[in-house]
Amino acid sequence: MTDTLxxxxxxxxxxxxxxxxxARRLGGQIEQLEAERTALRAHLADxxxxxxxxxxxxxDLARLTADLSGQVTSLTHRAExxxxxxxxxxxxxxxxxxxxxxxxxxxxxALSVLLAEDPPSPEVRSxxxxxxxxxxxxxxxxxxxxxxxxxxxxxxIGVVPRxxxxxxxxxxxxxxxxxxxxxxxxxxxxxxPAGPLPLTGDPEMLESVFSNLLDNAxxxxxxxxxxxxRVEATPQAVTVHVRDRGPGIPPEExxxxxxxxxRGTPATNRRVPGTGLGLHISKxxxxxxxxxxxxxSRIGEGSTFTVTLPRxxxxxxx
Amino acid sequence: MPVVLLAEDEPDIVRLVTYILRRDGFLVRTATTGQEAxxxxxxxxxxxxxxxxxxxxLNGYGxxxxxxxxxxxxxxPIVVMSARAQAKEVARGLAAGAVSYITKPFxxxxxxEQIRAALAAAAAGRAQGGAGEDLHR
Numbered sequence: 001m002t003d004t005l006x007x008x009x010x011x012x013x014x015x016x017x018x019x020x021x022x023a024r025r026l027g028g029q030i031e032q033l034e035a036e037r038t039a040l041r042a043h044l045a046d047x048x049x050x051x052x053x054x055x056x057x058x059x060d061l062a063r064l065t066a067d068l069s070g071q072v073t074s075l076t077h078r079a080e081x082x083x084x085x086x087x088x089x090x091x092x093x094x095x096x097x098x099x100x101x102x103x104x105x106x107x108x109x110a111l112s113v114l115l116a117e118d119p120p121s122p123e124v125r126s127x128x129x130x131x132x133x134x135x136x137x138x139x140x141x142x143x144x145x146x147x148x149x150x151x152x153x154x155x156x157i158g159v160v161p162r163x164x165x166x167x168x169x170x171x172x173x174x175x176x177x178x179x180x181x182x183x184x185x186x187x188x189x190x191x192x193p194a195g196p197l198p199l200t201g202d203p204e205m206l207e208s209v210f211s212n213l214l215d216n217a218x219x220x221x222x223x224x225x226x227x228x229x230r231v232e233a234t235p236q237a238v239t240v241h242v243r244d245r246g247p248g249i250p251p252e253e254x255x256x257x258x259x260x261x262x263r264g265t266p267a268t269n270r271r272v273p274g275t276g277l278g279l280h281i282s283k284x285x286x287x288x289x290x291x292x293x294x295x296x297s298r299i300g301e302g303s304t305f306t307v308t309l310p311r312x313x314x315x316x317x318x
Numbered sequence: 319m320p321v322v323l324l325a326e327d328e329p330d331i332v333r334l335v336t337y338i339l340r341r342d343g344f345l346v347r348t349a350t351t352g353q354e355a356x357x358x359x360x361x362x363x364x365x366x367x368x369x370x371x372x373x374x375x376l377n378g379y380g381x382x383x384x385x386x387x388x389x390x391x392x393x394x395p396i397v398v399m400s401a402r403a404q405a406k407e408v409a410r411g412l413a414a415g416a417v418s419y420i421t422k423p424f425x426x427x428x429x430x431e432q433i434r435a436a437l438a439a440a441a442a443g444r445a446q447g448g449a450g451e452d453l454h455r
Contacts (some may be wrong), residue, residue, distance in 0.1 A: 094404065097403060097404070098401045101401035101403065101421075101422045101423060102331070104423045105328075105331055105424065106328070106331055109335070109338065109426050112425075113338065116427070127333070128334075183329050183330070271375075273328075
């Protein structure tokens with residue numbers, strides 16, 4: 001019995017020792033795992049910090065990319081604009097050259113015929129002096145328009161308002177247009193109130209406006225047609241209607257006729273000479289006077305350009 | 319007298335050139351659009367065409383092309399007289415088939431001579447059996 005008990009005790013002791021050993025090993029493993037877990041936690045914290053940093057730099061990059069592509073777009077636009085301006089400039093140069101050479105051809109031709117014939121017959125003299133004179137007017141109108149354009153582009157239209165008689169201005173313009181009108185057998189008619197029509201404005205500039213409108217009306221008139229200039233006055237404003245019986249302006253082009261260099265299809269199809277400047281300049285001048293310019297047109301019936309000017313002149317600069 | 323067909327739409331230049339050419343011994347017929355010029359040339363009795371470029375309906379280049387296509391008018395020498403004076407425009411006119419290119423403003427005293435020279439060159443071309451066609455190359 002004692003033996004048996006002893007054996008049992010010994011077995012228990014061995015078991016206890018084994019368990020103790022196992023417990024110690026497990027404790028060690030738990031500690032190790034604990035340490036690993038701590039290390040992993042630290043690593044995770046590190047990683048999420050890194051992720052935040054990455055996200056931030058990603059956002060920065062996206063912003064930068066957006067910025068850059070914005071800059072690329074604006075540069076592309078600017079390059080396009082420069083190209084367009086360049087093309088406009090070379091077109092303008094070709095137009096100026098053509099529009100100056102044409103009247104100069106007539107002036108030079110007429111004068112050399114007159115010089116070659118000594119003395120020319122009275123008919124030849126009057127015909128060819130007339131041609132030279134009209135074409136000098138045409139060159140002057142052209143140069144006036146280019147000078148005004150240059151002023152407009154420089155931002156100084158330079159209206160010098162002073163008292164003037166609008167009827168006198170219109171009569172002067174009509175008198176100068178009689179020659180070119182007669183050549184196309186176009187009659188010019190002025191319907192104005194009797195007596196002077198005083199208003200404050202720049203006479204040279206207004207002359208240039210009505211000269212451009214009359215020039216267009218005559219150029220677009222069919223042979224033998226009538227161009228009417230009708231003047232209406234109220235105590236506050238004067239309205240001038242310049243009406244032609246030309247081909248009319250297509251409705252989709254009417255809003256564009258006052259744009260710089262714009263030439264409508266009736267002008268380009270019929271090869272009516274011009275630069276696309278007259279109406280643009282006229283609008284700038286009329287608006288610098290505090291007035292308005294507009295057009296009403298019907299295809300096949302003609303166009304009426306209407307200028308309204310305040311009689312008191314442009315509002316004083318603020 | 320040689321017959322010149324003047325294709326020009328500026329009335330003052332028509333009057334002037336007509337006067338100068340008649341004075342210098344030519345018969346002058348006129349057309350004021352490109353289409354009119356082509357039709358007038360097809361009707362015959364035209365020795366030379368003095369052609370503006372900026373013509374209504376059909377421009378000068380179009381007139382050249384139409385005349386070259388038609389065996390009836392292929393041999394008529396064309397002299398361009400235009401206010402388009404840039405080198406590339408002159409080159410384009412000559413490429414279209416003009417035998418010479420006069421820029422505006424032209425020299426009125428030399429116009430007759432320039433036209434006679436073009437007529438003589440065309441006649442020489444025909445004598446060589448080129449029927450004037452070679453002149454357009």
